[in-house]
Amino acid sequence: MRLNVLVVNAGSSTVKLALLGAEDQTLAERELEAPSTGVDAAVLRRALADGLRDAEVVGHRVVHGGERFRQAVRIDADVEAALQELVALAPLHQPKSLAALAAVSAALPGIPSVACFDTAFHATLPDAAATYALPAAWRERWRLRRYGFHGLSHAWVARRAPERLGAPADTLRIVSCHLGAGASLCAISGGRSVDTTMGFTPLEGLVMATRSGDVDPGMLLWLLERGELQEPQLAAALEHESGLLGLAGTADMREALARAAAGDAPATLALEVYTHRLRAGIAAMAAALGGLDALVFTGGVGQRSADIRARTADGLEFLGVAIDARRNADAAGEAEITHSGASVRTLVLPAREDLEIARQARAVLTP
Numbered sequence: 621m622r623l624n625v626l627v628v629n630a631g632s633s634t635v636k637l638a639l640l641g642a643e644d645q646t647l648a649e650r651e652l653e654a655p656s657t658g659v660d661a662a663v664l665r666r667a668l669a670d671g672l673r674d675a676e677v678v679g680h681r682v683v684h685g686g687e688r689f690r691q692a693v694r695i696d697a698d699v700e701a702a703l704q705e706l707v708a709l710a711p712l713h714q715p716k717s718l719a720a721l722a723a724v725s726a727a728l729p730g731i732p733s734v735a736c737f738d739t740a741f742h743a744t745l746p747d748a749a750a751t752y753a754l755p756a757a758w759r760e761r762w763r764l765r766r767y768g769f770h771g772l773s774h775a776w777v778a779r780r781a782p783e784r785l786g787a788p789a790d791t792l793r794i795v796s797c798h799l800g801a802g803a804s805l806c807a808i809s810g811g812r813s814v815d816t817t818m819g820f821t822p823l824e825g826l827v828m829a830t831r832s833g834d835v836d837p838g839m840l841l842w843l844l845e846r847g848e849l850q851e852p853q854l855a856a857a858l859e860h861e862s863g864l865l866g867l868a869g870t871a872d873m874r875e876a877l878a879r880a881a882a883g884d885a886p887a888t889l890a891l892e893v894y895t896h897r898l899r900a901g902i903a904a905m906a907a908a909l910g911g912l913d914a915l916v917f918t919g920g921v922g923q924r925s926a927d928i929r930a931r932t933a934d935g936l937e938f939l940g941v942a943i944d945a946r947r948n949a950d951a952a953g954e955a956e957i958t959h960s961g962a963s964v965r966t967l968v969l970p971a972r973e974d975l976e977i978a979r980q981a982r983a984v985l986t987p
Contacts, residue, residue: 623985625978626675626728630713630720635659639672640978648672659720665727678724678733679981681772681973682717684710685737687763692740692980695721695733703735709767710821712859734981741775742768744812749908752820766824768816770798772973774806777916779976780969782811784954785914793909795902798971799928800919801829801871803898807905815908817901823858826901827894829871832862834897864890873921873928895931902936912939915966923970926951933966940964 622642629636635654639647648671652659680695686706693699700721707714725733742750750766751759758764777796782789789811796806803826807815817825827833835858843849849857857866865871867890868879879887906912915936917929926948933943940963947957955968 623676623982624674625981626672626678626724626731627681627974627977627981628678628720628724629681629973629977630654630659630716635664635716635720637667637672638974639675640974644975644978647674654716654720659723661723661726664723668724668727673728675728675731677981677985678728678731679977680717680721680724680733680735681738681977682735683713683738683769684767685735685739685743686767687765689735689737690740690743692734692736692984694984695735699735732985734984736772736977736980738769738771739767741771741778742766742806742813742816744814745816746814749815764820766816766819768804768806768813769818769822770802770804770806770816771813772976773798773918773971774804774808774813774816776972776976777806777918777969778808778811778813779979780954780972781914781916781967784956784967784969785965787913792913793906793911794914794916795905795909795912796916796918797898797902797922797932798919799826799898799917799922799925800971802831803828803833803919803921805898805901805905807908809909815905817905827867827897828863829873830860830863830865832858832866864894867893873925877925877927891931895928898932899935902932903939906939912941912964915941915964916969917967918969918971920971923968929957929966929968941966 624642625640627638627640633654635652637650641647650667650672652663652667682703684706686709688702703718752764754764774796781794782792794808796808798804802822804816804818806813823831825833840854864876868876868887870876876887876890880891921928929948933941942959942962943957943966944959951957951968953970957968958965
């Protein structure tokens with residue numbers, strides 16, 4: 621069913637709106653400020669009236685689907701209530717998605733809405749990858765498990781990479797590298813997620829712009845027990861003051877690279893830590909797959925930084941990864957940057973969560 625889809629992506633400080641036509645062409649786009657829990661309803665109505673009103677279905681990016689929502693679902697009162705119950709699992713992101721849902725529904729009454737989940741693509745994780753080695757009573761009472769995030773981006777890679785490679789999805793072992801302000805890896809086998817670096821929260825895994833990624837929990841307990849930090853300070857630091865910012869003094873990868881090129885020691889260390897963790901994560905994902913056929917870079921940093929791609933590939937030769945320096949430097953939009961002698965093909969793909977949301981929204985409404 622080819623429908624016009626209004627894609628609603630509620631982020632930490634903005635709500636991005638994109639109207640995609642029946643052939644996935646972008647008909648209109650808007651980005652609205654949403655600094656607190658939602659977007660101003662009057663501003664939203666004006667934006668929708670200015671070229672965005674011709675939607676036949678609305679696809680909402682929702683960060684957390686918990687264990688219940690393993691695929692996109694049409695939103696009704698029961699689904700909305702269930703999404704409210706999941707706020708505790710994603711207190712920073714879920715309220716913004718729900719606020720955007722309420723505002724758009726009020727502005728476009730009668731237009732069906734579909735929730736598309738960042739966690740759903742990882743519903744296929746095997747128990748070995750999803751389970752924490754914690755007491756069973758804890759895991760059962762609080763549903764403690766690895767949920768994974770960035771699923772809409774990784775799902776797009778799982779669909780688009782085989783098309784670019786000219787190979788059936790069910791034959792490929794892909795490591796998808798979503799590198800942006802948030803960053804995660806996904807091991808994709810036969811089009812399905814079998815491992816990922818983010819876990820119960822988006823804090824787990826790689827070094828990110830302001831998030832720490834993996835740290836020793838014993839160290840955090842040590843800080844709390846000594847009274848050096850209180851829980852609110854610790855939470856704020858791990859989420860907003862760590863990662864590149866904590867190491868280099870800037871959360872902007874471009875600035876970190878420029879400082880490192882000028883000989884700045886903290887920035888140089890930041891890049892070394894960032895790429896060390898990234899290479900180790902890629903190797904772990906390849907181990908989960910039992911080998912590697914394709915490495916894909918996506919996200920703002922993954923797509924735009926030839927330097928980070930080169931630093932990442934350097935040292936992964938044992939996996940069969942090697943990239944062509946000229947292709948890498950010239951990559952724009954979708955590109956293959958594989959070195960002629962490499963056994964693993966390396967791609968650069970722009971992140972297109974909007975296309976994945978549109979696909980899922982149409983699929984839900986198709987009889």
